[in-house]
Amino acid sequence: MVQKTLKRLPAKHKALLSGFAAFLLVILLLPTETAKASKTSQILDLGVRYDVPLQIATSQDIAEYLEEDSPQWTSFVVKKGDNLAKIFKRAGLSPQQTYRVSKAGKDAEKLLTMRPGEQLELLIDDNKQLNSLRYTLTSTQTLQIDRTDKNTFKTAIDTKQLDTRYSYAQGEITSNFWNAAVKANLSQNHIMALAGIFGWDIDFALELREGDTFNVVYEEHFNQGEFIENGKIVAAEFINQGEIFTAILHEDGNYYTPEGRSMRKSFLRAPVNFSHISSSFKKRRFHPVQKRWKAHRGVDYAAKRGTPVMAAGDGKVIRATYDKYNGHHVFIQHGEKYVTKYLHFTKRAVKKGQSVKQGETIGYVGATGLASGPHLHYEFLVNGVHRNPRTVSLPKARPIAKKDADIFAQIAEKRMQQLNNTKRIMLAMNR
Ligand SMILES: [Zn+2]
Known part of the structure; x- marks a missing residue:
């Protein structure tokens, strides 16, 4: 919580806070028993304790300082039946500003389809003029609208650059698939996706048995080291009643067996x-x-x-x-x-x-x-x-298109390695 607050503060405020923390530390470390030091003396004697003539800032001072030139971002939660005009009115902004923001460009039209529960962040100056608006579009995209010198508004979409890492999950079914998948730390979306990937081969409703196992490699997206969201399942293996099913994600978004046959078939199992x-x-x-x-x-x-x-x-x-x-x-x-x-x-x-x-x-x-x-x-x-x-x-099932066969073979080899690595890691961990 504190860390989160700190992250949002501008660097100079962080420096001020850490300076203050360091100062507090000095105060705490100073012993209560102090020796008198001559004000004019430049030479300090070893082993003698001196008073340090410092003014202690109170936490209230700090708060006032932060408030003074901190941007005044205010969050507004979109309620049922809300629209931009209603929210702007609650924020004390004029209908003219609503109009100008809504006409700021193509991207500003996204504000016309806001849904309840979403948030709008507004930066409003002392004259009740909107300086900036931020609206989260997806986990990686934010719409930002800023006032220009000419008192019009310009839009921009802020996109976070994502790094992809691979994570893995492995589980064994003891009571039912859902419980085993949750225990393996799979997200709800990944559980449904996994059942979907094997839905043409395995009847998840009736055919699963105690001792069935699964093994999954999936993407995780990070922005500057911060976890943003789960990505796709890139490889998965399911052993159902002793029969091994393996699926590899190809660049076309579909899953294939390592030999390049589509997982998709004419009939769903259930x-x-x-x-x-x-x-x-x-x-x-x-x-x-x-x-x-x-x-x-x-x-x-x-x-x-x-x-x-x-x-x-x-x-x-x-x-x-x-x-x-x-x-x-x-x-x-x-x-x-x-x-x-x-x-x-x-x-x-x-x-x-x-x-x-x-x-x-x-x-x-x-x-x-x-x-x-x-x-x-x-x-x-x-x-x-x-x-x-x-x-x-x-x-x-149909085989992968001839033109894709070579590239898929390379992907499949890499994914099979990842699958086998996860098995080794899990085996080592369970030992
Ligand atoms: Zn019947």
């Missing part, structure tokens, strides 16, 4: 996001999914009512209706061969004949029709025959 699935695999052990699948030719995802259900792949809605057995349900045709079926919605989000993209919300989990509780019943058909979506072999 049409619901794992974070909505309430029970952990420990509870599900009493309901062997394989047996259940044989009994009713589908996979059940127990989830909270209203949980969004995604289209497992790109396709066309061939049925979207209600009946007393299936409740609200949606069928999607994917190319010639595949059909996916989704039953018991509380509400449908698509219409018959509509084209849908993979991951698009097509309805919401419910318990309509013959259902004992809220869950998604999911079926996967190949050439009209029900197949277990968890075990059926699906179309192979």
Whole structure:
């Protein structure tokens, strides 16, 4: 807290404060018992204590000094229903100043879309004239508007230069993925990103098991040594029930296996996001999914009512209706061969004949029709025959474009080294 305040002070104030601190130290170190020194004497005797004729500044003096020529930045938090005019009015600024600031240029238009909770910092002089305005756009960009000599305003965007460092996380699943990932210090965004990267290979809702492990290398962005934000996951490995999946980020923003096959595939493993699935695999052990699948030719995802259900792949809605057995349900045709079926919605989000993209919300989990509780019943058909979506072999992923193959091979080699290094480091740490 104190350090933060100090950081914001101009250098000369810092010097003053540290001077004051040093002076206090001198005062404290001076013994109470002092010897009298001759005022005229220039020579000081060894071992004799002398009074030091110094005036002690009180902390109030310091505060006044700081206030005198410290810039008067004032923060205004954007409230619900706020706009620039309202905030300027609260700050005691005239409508003319609002107008001139809003017309300061293209970048000033960003002030028209301020959201509640954001902050506006204003520097106002004694004549109630705005000198400067600062508005944080992103973690690295700040809009600054300054008054010019001619009493107009000019805008500038202040961009922090970022250095990228690499960090790593590694975890083992004991109860569920979320807990293991949190324990491994992964951020919420990285947890969701990791599940997304492997979402075509692993059913995070039903297929994770105790002992599954993950290993992640991700970027961290710094500005002059100060941590600013997390960056992307650049490499990740997930071992699910003994099977190893590895993903490397390419320059195109997509993930590929180290051999250069896209992680992205025609079908998602699970049409619901794992974070909505309430029970952990420990509870599900009493309901062997394989047996259940044989009994009713589908996979059940127990989830909270209203949980969004995604289209497992790109396709066309061939049925979207209600009946007393299936409740609200949606069928999607994917190319010639595949059909996916989704039953018991509380509400449908698509219409018959509509084209849908993979991951698009097509309805919401419910318990309509013959259902004992809220869950998604999911079926996967190949050439009209029900197949277990968890075990059926699906179309192979596309390889990386030929022109990218060489550069990707270099990236992959480097990333695999990073992944293996993190494993070694973690092993050493856990020893
Ligand atoms: Zn079912």
